[in-house]
Amino acid sequence: MMMVDFLKKQGYLFICLGLLALLVIALFWALSIGTVKLPLVNIYNTVVEQLFSGQPIEGVDRGPVHDIVWLLRLPRLVLAALVGMGLSVCGVIMQAVVKNPLAxxxxxxxxxxxxLGATAAIxxxxxxxxxxxxxxxAAFIGAFAMSLGVLFISNLxxxxxxxxxxxxxxALxxxxxxxxSFIVYFANNKEGMQTIAYWMMGSFAGAKWETLAVIGPIVVLAVMFFWTQSRMLNLMLLGDESALTLGxxxxxxxxxxLLVSSLIVGFVVYAAGMVGFVGLVVPHVIRMLVGTDHKKLIPVSALTGAVFLVIADGLCRVIIPRTExxxxxxxSLIGAPCFVYLMIKKTYGFGGN
Structure with missing residues (x-):
């Protein structure tokens, strides 16, 4: 029995280490592709040189490779990883909070x-x-205000x-x-409508290191917080009555x-616009691989979400030439078919009774 538990633990650690390695590989791959293709050797040298130089990233005359890597591509890839990490973990939490696998x-x-916040602002x-x-x-304020409204109404x-x-x-x-829809109908602003449509589809193109310095700690600390709450999240799958019997x-x-998850989603929306579907698909896929224990589910979902969006962002820049x-x-095009296939092929359980 002890040997089985040891092998399960080693398998979980192997998955985490494999995902970390895959994330690094995906980052270097995504850094190399785009309108200007860069050799991996040049990228590695540029990254190492900046890390150990002690100079500011936005230095003068650092060379075109440095500017492409550190000012254009790496910020958006770091943002993609943070967004994937945050949304995946939020999906795990929402599914446990409302005890609904479709959340x-x-x-x-x-x-x-x-x-609504973005529409009113634009x-x-x-x-x-x-x-x-x-x-x-404005989108962040709208998202966070909505979470407070949901809590208020649900407690009436x-x-x-x-x-x-x-x-x-x-309802909300x-x-x-x-x-x-009311604002869009009466605004009669074609340019504003196009802006809303593009914002609703999401983009990492506007990533900046100043924004990442705020979003990064929030997402990482929130994920660590949820990891420490794995026991309570497991109890939520059992239901309120079962939890009360356990004291x-x-x-x-x-x-x-819910409030912490809304904080993550609010900052993600602020930085990248609306990026959906990740929080639904990734937790389901990972639950098929590691089970319903949130102590394993949260870190593996976070790493998988980061890898998924880094690779997706790289593909967005090369699928259509000279267009993002x-x-x-x-x-949606990648995730939906994969999700359907996995649901058909795998034996799946959400957890709980």
């Missing part, structure tokens, strides 16, 4: 809140005083539970969608997890 970071209305000019990134900031007439959270999210999502009240934990395909379109 993802947007099912509780967070997506609609972000969309077409009505709300938040222009916040600076050049006012659209992303008694304490919230997974069903009330889900229903509150669906419909309201936000209606308001967004644990899940009410406060459910609300804290929106990341949301490619993710």
């Amino acid at each position: 993802d970071p947007y099912i509780l209305g967070i997506s609609s809140g972000a969309s 077409l009505l000019g709300i938040g222009v005083a916040l600076g050049e990134n006012f659209v992303g900031i 007439s008694g304490r919230s539970n997974s069903v009330k959270l889900l229903l509150a999210g669906m 999502s419909a309201v936000c969608g209606a308001f967004s 644990t009240d899940l009410h406060i934990y459910r609300q804290i997890y 395909l929106p990341i949301g379109i490619l993710i």
Whole structure:
């Protein structure tokens, strides 16, 4: 029995190490492709030189290879990895919080809140005083406000539970969608509508090191926090009644997890626009491989999400020559067929009773 447990543990560690190695390989591959193709040797030398030089990244006369790697491609790839990591873990958490295998970071209305904030900013000019990134900031405020609204409504007439959270999210999502459509209908702004459409499809092209310095610690710390909560997340799959018999009240934990997840999604929306589907597909695929234990599920999902979006971002820049395909379109085209295939071929269980 001890030998079986040891082999299972070694298999889990092997998967994590393999994903880390795959992430590094994917980063170097994505750095080498694009309008200007770069040899891997040049990329490696540029990366090592910058890391050990002690000089600022945006130095003068550092050479074209340095500028392409450190100012254009690497920031967007780091953002892609962070977005994939954050959305995948948020998908795991949302599915446990509402005890619904179809949940993802947007099912509780967070997506609609972000969309409403961005639509109001683009077409009505709300938040222009916040600076050049006012659209992303407005989307972040909308996403976070929506999560607070879901919590408030789900706690009316008694304490919230997974069903009330889900229903509150669906109701508020419909309201936000209606308001967004109302603004678009009366704004009569073709340029603004095109901006909204492009923003809704997601892009990592606007990544900057200053933004990553804020988003990176938030996503990493949130993922580590959720990893420490694996026991509570496992209890959520059993349901509130089973948890109470074990002496644990899940009410406060459910609300804290929802707020932290909304914080991640809000910053992701701020930096990259709407990037959906990752939080739904990745947790399901990883659950087929490592089971439903969140102690294993969270780190493996985080690494898989990072690898998935880094590779997807690289493909977006080379599929159509001299044109960048929106990341949301490619993710849906790749993810949906793979997800259907895995669901057909694999024996799958969500967990719980």
